[in-house]
Amino acid sequence: MKKIRATVLDVANAAGVSVATVSRAFNKPEAVKEDVRNKVIEIARSLGYSPNPAAKALRLNKTNILAAVIPTLDYAIYAQMINSFQQVINDSGYTVLLLTVGFDNNNIYERVKSVVERGAEGVLIVGKIYDQKLRDFLKEKNIPVVCTYSYEEDPDFAFIGYDNYAITCNIVNYLSDLGHKRIAMVAGPSKGNDRQQARIRAYKETMESHGLADHLLIFESTGGFAVNFGAEVLHKVTSEYPETTALICNSDIFAFGVLSEAKNMGIPVPERLTVIGHDDMEIARLIQPPLTTVSMPVNEMGKQAAQSLLGALADGNPVFGLKLDSKLVVRESSGKPQ
Amino acid sequence: MKKIRATVLDVANAAGVSVATVSRAFNKPEAVKEDVRNKVIEIARSLGYSPNPAAKALRLNKTNILAAVIPTLDYAIYAQMINSFQQVINDSGYTVLLLTVGFDNNNIYERVKSVVERGAEGVLIVGKIYDQKLRDFLKEKNIPVVCTYSYEEDPDFAFIGYDNYAITCNIVNYLSDLGHKRIAMVAGPSKGNDRQQARIRAYKETMESHGLADHLLIFESTGGFAVNFGAEVLHKVTSEYPETTALICNSDIFAFGVLSEAKNMGIPVPERLTVIGHDDMEIARLIQPPLTTVSMPVNEMGKQAAQSLLGALADGNPVFGLKLDSKLVVRESSGKPQ
DNA sequence: CTGAAAGCGCTTACAG
DNA sequence: CTGAAAGCGCTTACAG
Numbered sequence: 011m012k013k014i015r016a017t018v019l020d021v022a023n024a025a026g027v028s029v030a031t032v033s034r035a036f037n038k039p040e041a042v043k044e045d046v047r048n049k050v051i052e053i054a055r056s057l058g059y060s061p062n063p064a065a066k067a068l069r070l071n072k073t074n075i076l077a078a079v080i081p082t083l084d085y086a087i088y089a090q091m092i093n094s095f096q097q098v099i100n101d102s103g104y105t106v107l108l109l110t111v112g113f114d115n116n117n118i119y120e121r122v123k124s125v126v127e128r129g130a131e132g133v134l135i136v137g138k139i140y141d142q143k144l145r146d147f148l149k150e151k152n153i154p155v156v157c158t159y160s161y162e163e164d165p166d167f168a169f170i171g172y173d174n175y176a177i178t179c180n181i182v183n184y185l186s187d188l189g190h191k192r193i194a195m196v197a198g199p200s201k202g203n204d205r206q207q208a209r210i211r212a213y214k215e216t217m218e219s220h221g222l223a224d225h226l227l228i229f230e231s232t233g234g235f236a237v238n239f240g241a242e243v244l245h246k247v248t249s250e251y252p253e254t255t256a257l258i259c260n261s262d263i264f265a266f267g268v269l270s271e272a273k274n275m276g277i278p279v280p281e282r283l284t285v286i287g288h289d290d291m292e293i294a295r296l297i298q299p300p301l302t303t304v305s306m307p308v309n310e311m312g313k314q315a316a317q318s319l320l321g322a323l324a325d326g327n328p329v330f331g332l333k334l335d336s337k338l339v340v341r342e343s344s345g346k347p348q
Numbered sequence: 349m350k351k352i353r354a355t356v357l358d359v360a361n362a363a364g365v366s367v368a369t370v371s372r373a374f375n376k377p378e379a380v381k382e383d384v385r386n387k388v389i390e391i392a393r394s395l396g397y398s399p400n401p402a403a404k405a406l407r408l409n410k411t412n413i414l415a416a417v418i419p420t421l422d423y424a425i426y427a428q429m430i431n432s433f434q435q436v437i438n439d440s441g442y443t444v445l446l447l448t449v450g451f452d453n454n455n456i457y458e459r460v461k462s463v464v465e466r467g468a469e470g471v472l473i474v475g476k477i478y479d480q481k482l483r484d485f486l487k488e489k490n491i492p493v494v495c496t497y498s499y500e501e502d503p504d505f506a507f508i509g510y511d512n513y514a515i516t517c518n519i520v521n522y523l524s525d526l527g528h529k530r531i532a533m534v535a536g537p538s539k540g541n542d543r544q545q546a547r548i549r550a551y552k553e554t555m556e557s558h559g560l561a562d563h564l565l566i567f568e569s570t571g572g573f574a575v576n577f578g579a580e581v582l583h584k585v586t587s588e589y590p591e592t593t594a595l596i597c598n599s600d601i602f603a604f605g606v607l608s609e610a611k612n613m614g615i616p617v618p619e620r621l622t623v624i625g626h627d628d629m630e631i632a633r634l635i636q637p638p639l640t641t642v643s644m645p646v647n648e649m650g651k652q653a654a655q656s657l658l659g660a661l662a663d664g665n666p667v668f669g670l671k672l673d674s675k676l677v678v679r680e681s682s683g684k685p686q
Numbered sequence: 687c688t689g690a691a692a693g694c695g696c697t698t699a700c701a702g
Numbered sequence: 703c704t705g706a707a708a709g710c711g712c713t714t715a716c717a718g
Contacts, residue, residue, distance in 0.1 A: 015489070017695055028705045033697055043703060060465040064411060065695035067402035068710050074466075078446075082431055089427035093420055096446055105466050108416075108434050108446045127398040128412075128443050151353070237634060263630075270634040292575060292601075293631045296608040355711055366689045371713055381687060403711035406694050 016057040025053045036061070067129065076319055077107040077130035079122055085235060085263075087289050087308050088136065091158065094312030095134060102320055113234065114202030119144040126153055132319040134158060138204040139167060154322035154329050156315045160204050161333045168322075168329040170314045172306050172336040174205045178212035178258070180338055181286055181304070185256050186220045188346050190284065193217065194227035194251065196243050196259040196268070198235050206230075209260050209288075227251060231264070240267020248275065255284060255347035262287035262294050265301055269343065280345035290339055300341035307334050354395040363391045374399070405467065414657055415445045415468035417460055423573060423601075425627050425646050426474065429496065432650030433472060440658055451572065452540030457482040464491055470657040472496060476542040477505060492660035492667050494653045498542050499671045506667040508652045510644050510674040512543045516550035516596070518676055519624055519642070523594050524558045526684050528622065531555065532565035532589065534581050534597040534606070536573050544568075547598050547626075565589060569602070578605020586613065593622060593685040600625035600632050603639055607681065618683035628677055638679035645672050 022029045027050060035042045035050040042050070067073045076099055080088045096106045107130055111121045119141050125133060126147075132154040139145055139157065148155050149166055157164070161171040185193050195213045200206040210228060217223050229246065231239040240259065244267075247254050259265040265287030272279050279285055279299055287294060290305035314332050322329040360367045365388060373380050373388040380388070405411045414437055418426045434444045445468055449459045457479050463471060464485075470492040477483055477495065486493050487504055495502070499509040523531050533551045538544040548566060555561050567584065569577040578597065582605075585592050597603040603625030610617050617623055617637055625632060628643035652670050660667040 018697090019695080029696080030698080030705055030707095031703090034704085037697075041703070046703085062406065062695050063465070063467045064402045064405035065710090066697080068400065068406050068694090068712085069696045069698090071710070073402060083421065083427045083434070084424075084431045086422075086424065086427075089421045089424075092446075093422045093448060096421070096448060100447055106446045108430075108444045109438055110431060110434060127401070129401045237630060266631060266634050273636060293604060293635075296575060296604050297631075297635055298611060356713090357711080367712080368689055368691095368714080369687090372688085375713075379687070384687085400711050403694090404713080406696085406710090407712045407714090409694070 016059040073129035077125040077133040081113045091312040094309040098316035116202035168331040174208040175212045178209040182216035190256040193256045237267035240264040241271035284344040302344035306336040354397040411467035415463040415471040419451045429650040432647040436654035454540040506669040512546040513550040516547040520554035528594040531594045575605035578602040579609035622682040640682035644674040
């Protein structure tokens, strides 16, 4: 029952020209006499003609599809990044195909492959690609890839992200300078998540460099990024590691859980416990006390990632990488111990 | 330089069969002798063959693409809904094409059209379609459409959403029962946004029904949904309409702004001012005081919307609509006046 | 059970 | 400046 859409032939017949001329009127207008061109375009419009994208893709071997493969949309920083990414892409006549795959990059081979098989000419990924099979696949198919959120010098893929390791070093240094000695980390699941891994590594190594390695305490969530885990950790810390004076949360979500539960338990922040988050979500500055956290330019990341992919596809420009700034935004949830 | 992808002909040649047999081995396996089929599939795999989606789409007149056209991804409820939507869609062998268009549905004709012209077989939209040209276009092309977040009985398009009017009536009734008489509304931009319009209408009419129409006070944001607007409104209210005892915010975002600024200004909530939000974002229950707000099943909405579209496409089932529940979640930000 | 051939809707050398 | 024709990679009646 589907209404047959007008084809190039319909337009040609109605205009009394060949299909070649119709095609040219749209794709190479200067090669068609003006009055013919105008007539064709007018008739095309009146018939509601638009070129069949599948036919075009087949003929030109170009789908104009780019894929965004991300952990989830149910987390503000990814949603925001894709929001920006998508705007640039759509404005460029490309289309964004969206796929969520969770946080473990070890198991994305099939999903990314499927997205390429569905015609994606390029793909945005969050984090690093571990799987050698996937790396080989993408290189062999010559698919431009941009990895976001992390930054690495990688010969094969462009990274547009920030230095997760360095910023976490900064946090530990900041806390150490403040006088904190018992500092714990609340981490997200680190399996297949290089951002978490980098932060954990930074925590360990920087603590060590300050001679604080006798109090390495890492709580790694098993259930993703949930507020509850922050609350859980706070209970554990107060009962089992009460000497702890600072909590580095690798997500604002965890920090919100800690702060909320601290209030319930009557633990003053930052007097008794310093809390640090990560991501600088909008709400971070609105809660009480406002949250000290890490801010990174999420929208910029999305836009640059889009440009990177478009550039690679357009003039065969080598896909470029970019290290963006992240910074520790100090607010009232952090302070000197005691 | 692009690696030529294996075609059905490559597989056929390598297997010593015809392309028809290769195609059948995948699409109608029972019609191919087992050993032949196995050989073909094995060879296809070794060549990394996957069918060209453009060729398939052209031949079958079926793109397997569905579009999500939403205001923005930079707002949790939309991002979450699309997260769920996308999961169901992708699991069904379809692909999600994403496009953001802002909050004003008066101007989405071109964007939705473009998405259909890019091959979308069905489309998810947020809210109601005003534009008659767009309605005609979608009907004429016979494109299944599901409108979300709102609920209406519409002969042309399925709605999977909730009753924005009714829930706002509930809020006003709740406040009136508590003894509030001076109630104001903080609204998002209502132009082209039927959810806001419904809530504003509900506010006006219910206030009237309680004989409170002498204090109709609506603050409509011009700049989208920003925390700042909540703070601004609070200033205006305290200076110009200090008799106000309750603020109905049509977004948690506004409510967060109000709550945060109330704290700064030393205005006790709910003793001096009751604050109500909308959307029940995760953070709503974590702030102080926890926010009374409207909760709706966002993920369910996304899933059902996906099912609706898939159903319409699969067996030509009429697209179904669904009125989902929303409810007022009462927390400590609301109470009796004074 | 298998293959030869047509055709989906486009674009683009090629010829005029 | 324009048209006839080939061909992109598939699937599917049709014939055997």
